[in-house]
Amino acid sequence: MAYDAAAERTVRSLVAAPPPRVAWPDAAKAVCILLVVLGHVTYLHVEESRWYAAAGAPPLWDLLDVVLRPVRMPLFFAVSGFFAARALTRPWRASVRGRVGQNLYLHVLWMLVGFGVALAVGIPTFMAPEHASGLPGAALTASTGLWYLYALAVYFVLARATRSWPAPVPTALAAALAVASFSGVLPGSGDTHSVLENLVWFLAGARFPEQVRRLSRRPRPLALLAVVVVLVAVLGAVRVLDLSRVPAAVLEIPTRAGAVVAGMLLAVLFVTWFPRAASPLLRLGRRTLPVYALHGLVLIVVQRPLAAVTEPLFGALPHPAQLLLVLVYPLVLTLAIAWCCLAAQTLAQRVGAGWLFALPTRRRSPALLVPPA
Structure with a gap:
């Protein structure tokens, strides 16, 4: 059989090519x-x-x-x-720069930029402390509106360090940390508390990627409707009952878990049923x-x-x-x-x-x- 170099190159490119990017996460973002x-x-x-x-x-x-x-x-x-999730399986050297170093760099850089711009226009910004003396502490504690970048770096380090643990263990610990933060027993600013409260969701996505793929494989309108109905009922009951701080804090986890699932299902449905309308969202995502x-x-x-x-x-x-x-x-x-x-x-x-x-x-x-x- 004659050697077909072009066919071999095609096969190699298909084997080496990364899997196509899933659309719904970009729409959700x-x-x-x-x-x-x-x-x-x-x-x-x-x-x-x-x-x-x-x-x-x-x-x-x-x-x-x-x-x-x-x-x-x-x-x-x-x-x-x-x-x-895939980066968690790579060696530290292959991922620490992009996943940790870059986010910490951007966190500090944009906090300094924000401080300078706020000083120039005379309007305080949530992106930086009002006074220069607060910059070092804000950089270390993520006490500004740029806390998301800080959190991404810290979350990846924690997820990578605990990758050998059974996935439910670090996720459950992160959920307990979030409940403690919601209860108000931990010190810190609102942005610092946001870092404590959202680790559980990063770990849920990073440590359970197969479950996320199965859930998002196809549109599930009935499941979406059921989740939304339950969420509305729970949120309404919480407002009517006026629960004390601790029960309300405990309810935050299942409520937000349901909201995350509903958001995923809605994103999948939207990009599948309305691909043309979803196109700008995918580019933005x-x-x-x-x-x-x-x-x-x-x-x-x-x-x-x-x-x-x-x-x-x-x-x-x-x-x-x-x-x-x-x-x-x-x-x-x-x-x-x-x-x-x-x-x-x-x-x-x-x-x-x-x-x-x-x-x-x-x-x-x-x-x-x-x-x-």
């Missing part, structure tokens, strides 16, 4: 980061927009925040853990870092100019029109800020400032690039 931005827009932009505050932020935003709080960051971390790192800075930079422009435009409108605007305006602003963040990353990469979004690599000496004789 995109929705989560947009919810993060939306939350900061609705609660921080009010301070400088008198017309927005006078119109009265509708109860919808408060209700949306309460309903989505159990899924927003837990689902984000569950997806991050799911993506990190692969580029959440610039949105997370930059959106707080964009918000404080445009906060006062936007207030100066919108006050004469919207302040004189009838109250019903203002109520409609406070429903639409945050959504438009959220999408605009996300677009600005992505555009800023693209510009940074074109002008050689890619180090703002990735740990710089050491350039090899030209002599090292010469193949050995």
